[in-house]
Amino acid sequence: MTYSMWESIADTPWWFYVLVIYVFYFAYGATKPRILNIKTYLATIVVYFGILIFALSTVAELSLRSFYILSATILPGILLGWLQFHLRNIKTVRNKMQLYVSGSWFLFVLIPIIVFVKFYYLGSQLIIRADLLKQEPYLSYIVGACGLLMGLCIGRVIFIARRLKTGPYIDESELPRPR
Numbered sequence: 001m002t003y004s005m006w007e008s009i010a011d012t013p014w015w016f017y018v019l020v021i022y023v024f025y026f027a028y029g030a031t032k033p034r035i036l037n038i039k040t041y042l043a044t045i046v047v048y049f050g051i052l053i054f055a056l057s058t059v060a061e062l063s064l065r066s067f068y069i070l071s072a073t074i075l076p077g078i079l080l081g082w083l084q085f086h087l088r089n090i091k092t093v094r095n096k097m098q099l100y101v102s103g104s105w106f107l108f109v110l111i112p113i114i115v116f117v118k119f120y121y122l123g124s125q126l127i128i129r130a131d132l133l134k135q136e137p138y139l140s141y142i143v144g145a146c147g148l149l150m151g152l153c154i155g156r157v158i159f160i161a162r163r164l165k166t167g168p169y170i171d172e173s174e175l176p177r178p179r
Contacts, residue, residue, distance in 0.1 A: 024108075030103065
C-alpha cells in the first residue's frame with residue numbers, strides 16, 4: 001500500500017504544525033519594510049555559516065567529488081546573494097550600522113513551494129528513512145545546496161560591505177515610521 005498525503009499529515013507530530021505557523025508568521029513579517037542592525041545580521045550569518053559547515057561535515061564524506069560540487073555551487077551562490085540584495089534595493093542608514101530593507105513577498109511564496117516539493121517530489125521516504133540522505137543522488141543535492149547557501153551568505157556580506165562604503169544611503173528622517 002502506498003503512503004498517501006493524508007497518512008503523512010496524520011503521522012506528522014503536532015509541533016511541526018506549530019513550527020510551520022511560526023515560519024509563515026515570520027515570512028509575513030518579512031513583507032513589511034524594516035531596519036536591520038548590520039552587526040546582528042552579520043552575527044546571524046556567521047552562525048548560519050557554521051551550522052552549514054557542521055551539517056555538511058556530518059552528512060557528507062570529504063571527497064574530491066563533494067569538494068568539486070561545493071566549490072562549483074559557491075560561486076553561483078555568491079552571485080545570487082549579491083543580486084538578491086541589489087534587486088531588493090537595500091540601502092544603508094547614514095552614519096549608523098543599519099540596513100533599510102524594503103518588504104518582499106519572496107519568502108512568503110517560497111515556503112509553500114518548499115513544502116510542496118518536499119511532500120510531492122521527495123516523498124515520505126525521507127521522513128521515514130533519514131539514512132537515504134547519505135546515498136546518491138541526495139548526497140549530491142545536499143552538498144550542492146550547502147554550497148549555494150554558503151555562497152548566498154558570502155554574496156550578501158560582500159554587498160553589505162560595498163553599500164557601507166559607497167551607498168546609496170538613506171537619512172533617518174526618510175525612514176518610515178513604525179506602525
